[in-house]
Amino acid sequence: MPSLLIRCVIVLSVWTTTSSLQAALLRGKIVDDADGSLVPARMYIQSDTGTWYHAQSSLAKGSAVKYEIIRGPSQEVHTTLSAHPFQADLPPGRYTLTVERGKEYHTLNRKIDIKNQPVEVELRLDRWINMAQRGWYSGDTHVHRTMADLPNVILAEDLNVALPLTYWVTDSTETPAEHNRNREIIPPPKLIRLDHTHVIWPINTEYEIFSVRRKRHTLGAIFVLNHTKPLELTAPTVGPMVEAARAQNNDVVLDLDKHNWPWSMMLPPVARVDLFELTNNHIWRTIFQYTNWYPEYAATYMNLKMDADGNFTERGWIDFGFKTYYALLNCGIKMQPTGGTASGVHPVPLGFGRVYVQLDDGLIYDQWIRGLKNGRSFVTTGPMLTATIDGKPHGSTFTDFKPGKIHIVASGESVHPLKSVEIIVNGKVAKKIKPGNQTSKQGTYRSLIDTKILIEKTSWVALRCFEDRPDQRPRFAHTSPFHLEIANRPLQPHEEELEYLIRRVEEELKRHQDVLSEESFSEFEDALRTYKNIDVLAD
Numbered sequence: 001m002p003s004l005l006i007r008c009v010i011v012l013s014v015w016t017t018t019s020s021l022q023a024a025l026l027r028g029k030i031v032d033d034a035d036g037s038l039v040p041a042r043m044y045i046q047s048d049t050g051t052w053y054h055a056q057s058s059l060a061k062g063s064a065v066k067y068e069i070i071r072g073p074s075q076e077v078h079t080t081l082s083a084h085p086f087q088a089d090l091p092p093g094r095y096t097l098t099v100e101r102g103k104e105y106h107t108l109n110r111k112i113d114i115k116n117q118p119v120e121v122e123l124r125l126d127r128w129i130n131m132a133q134r135g136w137y138s139g140d141t142h143v144h145r146t147m148a149d150l151p152n153v154i155l156a157e158d159l160n161v162a163l164p165l166t167y168w169v170t171d172s173t174e175t176p177a178e179h180n181r182n183r184e185i186i187p188p189p190k191l192i193r194l195d196h197t198h199v200i201w202p203i204n205t206e207y208e209i210f211s212v213r214r215k216r217h218t219l220g221a222i223f224v225l226n227h228t229k230p231l232e233l234t235a236p237t238v239g240p241m242v243e244a245a246r247a248q249n250n251d252v253v254l255d256l257d258k259h260n261w262p263w264s265m266m267l268p269p270v271a272r273v274d275l276f277e278l279t280n281n282h283i284w285r286t287i288f289q290y291t292n293w294y295p296e297y298a299a300t301y302m303n304l305k306m307d308a309d310g311n312f313t314e315r316g317w318i319d320f321g322f323k324t325y326y327a328l329l330n331c332g333i334k335m336q337p338t339g340g341t342a343s344g345v346h347p348v349p350l351g352f353g354r355v356y357v358q359l360d361d362g363l364i365y366d367q368w369i370r371g372l373k374n375g376r377s378f379v380t381t382g383p384m385l386t387a388t389i390d391g392k393p394h395g396s397t398f399t400d401f402k403p404g405k406i407h408i409v410a411s412g413e414s415v416h417p418l419k420s421v422e423i424i425v426n427g428k429v430a431k432k433i434k435p436g437n438q439t440s441k442q443g444t445y446r447s448l449i450d451t452k453i454l455i456e457k458t459s460w461v462a463l464r465c466f467e468d469r470p471d472q473r474p475r476f477a478h479t480s481p482f483h484l485e486i487a488n489r490p491l492q493p494h495e496e497e498l499e500y501l502i503r504r505v506e507e508e509l510k511r512h513q514d515v516l517s518e519e520s521f522s523e524f525e526d527a528l529r530t531y532k533n534i535d536v537l538a539d
Contacts, residue, residue, distance in 0.1 A: 023089040028121035038083040040156040044098040052077035058085040063152045069347040074286040076347030080156035102158035136356040142340025159351040167205035172212045177230035189228040207235045220261020225253040236520035259324040260297045265504040268333045269530040276335040279353030281342035288314035301496035315474045326427030330493035336375040353381045375480035382475030383414035397483040410449040412465045419468035457489035492537040
């Protein structure tokens, strides 16, 4: 791929500072290489000594949002800049400028020397793909950025839809309506439209239960998205809360958050959760760090990649999510994949992992939410992956399907070559395809898939792919499932999958004895009965 660095123009100014130790001024602008227009973006400035610096907007009408979360080796220090010139005061030294804008532009890296003269730079970002032109619009369903910052950040990340969790409670006795721990002013329940392709829905709630009746007892999180009024019920018990939320409008969406919170395997059958975060808030741009987040929940059959201490590797964590999701799908629990970052809490940019939803008539928010809920989607931390089965889009259900071959046509596109494209049928790799990795003029890669596979029983089918990156970080895309229903040939989980789900709930029942109310405890019993009444596949 031709170097992007040659597209950065550096112009030296004519005046000098009075001291070689005095900071010099870096001035610049970020533009789209296609037409030279100013674009919002995320910028990193780091000296060769490792010190981070922030830029600011050069104009009063511009904006710059500083973001700095450091957790050990995971350092996410950047500034999101509006589409205006920027500046930064920098001591003499050598610096690396890194500029990114969401997933659809190449990363730009530029080395500069600051001496005792100001420096001006023009940084030209090269878009490698335009998903909105193809009818695909991105979103992040786990957002902790403030309402004040979001207009700047959503544009800098080219994220089409943001769903900030403006209501948040952490105890089983707290209602979002009366005990919201988020102290900022909540906007009215109206769509905030920044332009025709970037919107914010401001009323969303996180129940993140760390205590039961004021005593420490972690359950986990569940999100209620796209509602209109503050929720007036506590959780647990989750059933009544979910029913009250869904009564607000037909397009309320329930998001599981992470799959290995302690209570997570109770929620899908009891709360009828809509979304499963296949790319979640432990997957960062920076170093993977949450290696020890309940590794004891991982099942032996999953054969996950763990480190020497028995904790998750990054790929192991991702596969843990995949295989938990597949087990739930095999139990007939139809959840759709989504992406959430928890940007605002974790060292990760907004929309680093995101979901794309396909729309026919541009970004109409209500249609985007319905598309998300119905699986017209794929998730990604890097590559783009779209597919059809027999000409039908992501999330399609084929009722009264007759056993036979299905025709899969798909496209995987990426900045780095794809390592693999896999067709998943009922949680197993049914076909592994060597990517073509045809190069484009932009130096990117495209792999076209045109194949057929045999379906003999009720099944779900999805595709996934991984990039082959120089840094070996596991960046992937995963489509939502297609469902093919065959009469008298039901979908069934494998025995080890069902045993895993049952074990997770049984362990919770033991832990909650004499802690939860009888009504809340009964929800775990209901989930256990649901799983135990499912017939397993005779392998």
